[in-house]
Amino acid sequence: MDADPLPPLGAYDPETLDQAFSALREEVETSARALAGPELFRLRWLGRKQGRLKLLSDAWLKEAPPEARRTVGQRFNELKAAIEQTLHALEQQGDASALLGESIDISLPGTAPRLGAEHPLMRTMQDMVQVFERMGYSVASGPEVETDFYNFEALNFPPGHPARDTQDTLVLANQERKPARERLLMRTHTSTVQIRTMESQPPPVRVVIPGKVHRNDESDATHSPVFHQIEGLCVGTDITFADLKGTLDHAMRAFFGPAVRTRFFPSFFPFTEPSADVQISCPFCGGRGCRKCKHSGWIELLGCGMVHPEVFRAVAGKQPAYDPARVSGFAFGMGVDRIAMMKYGITDIGLLYSGDARFLEQFR
Numbered sequence: 212m213d214a215d216p217l218p219p220l221g222a223y224d225p226e227t228l229d230q231a232f233s234a235l236r237e238e239v240e241t242s243a244r245a246l247a248g249p250e251l252f253r254l255r256w257l258g259r260k261q262g263r264l265k266l267l268s269d270a271w272l273k274e275a276p277p278e279a280r281r282t283v284g285q286r287f288n289e290l291k292a293a294i295e296q297t298l299h300a301l302e303q304q305g306d307a308s309a310l311l312g313e314s315i316d317i318s319l320p321g322t323a324p325r326l327g328a329e330h331p332l333m334r335t336m337q338d339m340v341q342v343f344e345r346m347g348y349s350v351a352s353g354p355e356v357e358t359d360f361y362n363f364e365a366l367n368f369p370p371g372h373p374a375r376d377t378q379d380t381l382v383l384a385n386q387e388r389k390p391a392r393e394r395l396l397m398r399t400h401t402s403t404v405q406i407r408t409m410e411s412q413p414p415p416v417r418v419v420i421p422g423k424v425h426r427n428d429e430s431d432a433t434h435s436p437v438f439h440q441i442e443g444l445c446v447g448t449d450i451t452f453a454d455l456k457g458t459l460d461h462a463m464r465a466f467f468g469p470a471v472r473t474r475f476f477p478s479f480f481p482f483t484e485p486s487a488d489v490q491i492s493c494p495f496c497g498g499r500g501c502r503k504c505k506h507s508g509w510i511e512l513l514g515c516g517m518v519h520p521e522v523f524r525a526v527a528g529k530q531p532a533y534d535p536a537r538v539s540g541f542a543f544g545m546g547v548d549r550i551a552m553m554k555y556g557i558t559d560i561g562l563l564y565s566g567d568a569r570f571l572e573q574f575r
């Protein structure tokens with residue numbers, strides 16, 4: 212390869228040297244990009260006979276007057292270091308490309324990943340779970356495909372019990388040949404995990420169960436066949452309804468703000484006795500009445516109650532410590548979707564499941 216002729220330097224004042232050497236630095240960079248591979252680059256700059264550095268040394272360094280030799284020599288060394296560094300980088304780059312079997316254009320700009328956002332349902336669920344974690348509850352989960360036993364029978368919904376009709380259930384096909392309690396279905400509530408937790412450990416138990424549940428509901432603005440629940444279970448000796456009230460009252464204040472009040476109404480669930488519905492004072496209007504609370508000042512948010520003795524009996528076969536004569540406990544449950552919709556002002560539950568990025572981007 213023929214080297215370009217190197218003109219004599221002419222003058223040796225700092226300004227001329229600056230200009231000449233910075234032009235050479237640029238040339239080093241340009242040739243590193245232009246030449247195909249480190250070997251050609253090395254020949255061009257460090258070749259023994261025709262390398263630019265050799266020519267430079269002959270034309271500039273050796274011709275320099277004695278008083279300028281030191282400064283030219285210094286710049287000469289700097290340039291040489293830069294050339295060697297560039298060569299080293301080219302060699303490494305070559306090694307990396309060889310490993311990948313292709314060449315990498317490191318000058319291409321990268322593709323910045325788009326930042327995602329936590330889904331409003333997951334965020335609501337996490338926030339609520341944390342409230343209970345701070346009270347010493349642990350978190351449990353279980354399968355979404357369940358047996359009839361865990362979803363209904365163990366929770367005091369015996370076969371044919373009318374309360375089963377309140378939960379329109381999606382059942383798996385081709386289960387008819389199995390005994391009724393072993394037939395598979397999509398769980399209609401996370402209460403199944405209450406049973407599984409008690410079966411796996413003796414009391415005391417303090418556990419919250421966040422999770423996805425399924426019902427055979429038509430989709431509309433407030434219903435979805437898939438939705439989310441958080442349930443809680445506390446079992447020990449001497450657990451009373453007062454503990455239940457105190458726990459939920461504290462949890463609602465921790466989640467919605469210290470001004471929120473709670474009130475309890477009698478209700479019915481097969482797995483608790485007595486049972487209650489819980490309303491909280493509207494956190495948006497402070498109880499004065501607004502659109503979110505339908506101008507009543509109160510919002511119904513939870514179901515709860517003292518664990519029914521029949522539920523303990525269903526578990527006691529595997530864990531005899533759950534003798535209803537010796538332990539007591541409470542359970543509660545709430546719909547995460549409704550709380551998320553209320554908190555973020557979402558009017559259509561379908562948006563939570565649409566996967567529409569324009570909707571989700573708002574929660575970044």
Ligand SMILES: [Zn+2]
Pocket residue numbers: 493494495496497498499500501502503504505506508509
């Ligand atoms: Zn209100």
